[in-house]
Amino acid sequence: MNLDLTTRTGGGTATVTAVPEKAPPSSAPPAATPPADARTPDTAAAAGLVPAIQRRLGRGKSIPFGRLLGPLLLVLAWWGASAAGWLDPRKLSSPASVVTSAQELWVSGRLQESVQASLSRALLGLLIGVAVGVVLALASGLSRVGDAVVDGTLQVKRSIPNLALLPLLILWLGIGETMKVVVIALGVTVGIYINTHAALVSIDARYVELAEAQRLSRWLFLRKVVLPAALPGFFTGLRLAVTAAWLGLIVVEQINATSGIGYMMFQAQQYAQSGIILVGLVLYGTFGFASDALVRLVEGRVLSWRRTITA
Template sequence: MTATLHTAPVTIPDTTDQRVVRRRLGPGHRIRFSFWFGPALALAIWSIGSATGLIKPAILSAPWDVVVAFQDQWVNHDLLGNIVASLQRSLVGLTLGVVTGAVLAVISGLSRFGESLIDGPIQIKRSVPTLAIIPLFIAWFGIGEEMKVITIALISLVPIYIHTHNGLRGIDGKYAELAETIGINHGEFIRHVVLPGALPGFLLGMRFAVTSSLLGLVVVEHYNAVAGIGYMITLAEQYGQTDVIVVGLVIYGIFGYCADSAVRFTGRRVLAWRQTLEG
């Protein structure tokens, strides 16, 4: 008698579906509009503290007083003009810093000779706070717009250079071996492997650069500015208008938060091919 062995069919799990399930149910699941939860919670705590008297008006104006001050600045003063002036300074300085930092990072990251010329001075600059150099910039460029833009650009340059350079140097050597195996030339390897591989570092540097540019903006607008949010805050400080000061700080915060969110959104779109906890 011959026994017949019946085996169950082997089912190969669909790894793609499993990844989708983990992405839907796991810790990487993204909640719609979740980036507003933190600011909304901070606003709620601020409102409750002001309403209950835990936060004194002399220390921090209540949110509703800040809204009234915002309306007054918008209607009776040139708040829109101050916002445009600050955005223009920040945008011009940030653009100059990002372009210069990226170019220097590419030259240094792709060439040993370029690294020997560029990396040392950048690292020295990194250890010297840019804000400490402002008196020297005033002596060189005066106290006009040129000094302000150059200061913001120099502050933005360093994080772009550092993170882009690290991204270029962090490319896995196996890709170079693979390129040699399939016959990709040096130029194609840089365009299709090295530069896309360094893009996450560049975008991370952008997030730091945006924050740094706003830090520089806050400082330089206190030097002989005739327009801008910093100019408005300086006038409010002279007259003891804490609600107007808070208006300026809130606007700075909105600038930074929106800019950082825009960089993160761009990163998720551009780096959609990368499987990370965030995306």
């Protein structure tokens, strides 16, 4: 924009044209607007082009006591079918009848004796099986010689059910407590061995190379590398081992047993007492569920450094 200014002087009139100075160019370049197809969902949502929708690809928040929902629904369905008369009480007692049978067994003392006998067998077999399984897994997973000697034998045992070994074990050990504990321990050993061994042989070779480069001793290598890597597999095997202990207990307590939950159920079968049989089934299921929940709790505390979708 030009400004014409006229001034009068002694010799005439002079015209001066004033031209304004241009603004200096800005040092910051103008903001570039990215194309619509190059914008991320977050920037597009911030610009108001798309609604801000947050998606969760994981499993979502955990439900408190969510694992009790399934058993509770099953009991409610059982209760409703019994109340509607759809179930024959001579073949399947109602939940109220089962509670009454449990009270009678408690008052007589049979329930406490049976539970104590079963728990002692299951716990002893579990402890022996876990110890043997871990030792065999370490021997096989950390040594080629141990793998050649141990792994094949355990794989053959895994193909043979414990029920098929009962005649031979009875011939060797008789029908006493030793045979029952050995049967439980055999089932536990296989579950612990398979999962712990799989975790050991799956350790990343780069960790081993790093330990060798750091010149770690054998003990530090086991403690710093092997133990953390094997713990997830061990706990998976422990959950299976707990289940195997209860399954083995059910088998051995129905073979010439004189105490235990299985013996109580076998005696009730002779007199068609379905209520007592269901009491035994409920006890087996409760102990199995509680022991699995305990293993899960310990696993969550020990492996708290892991970030998984179950967290």
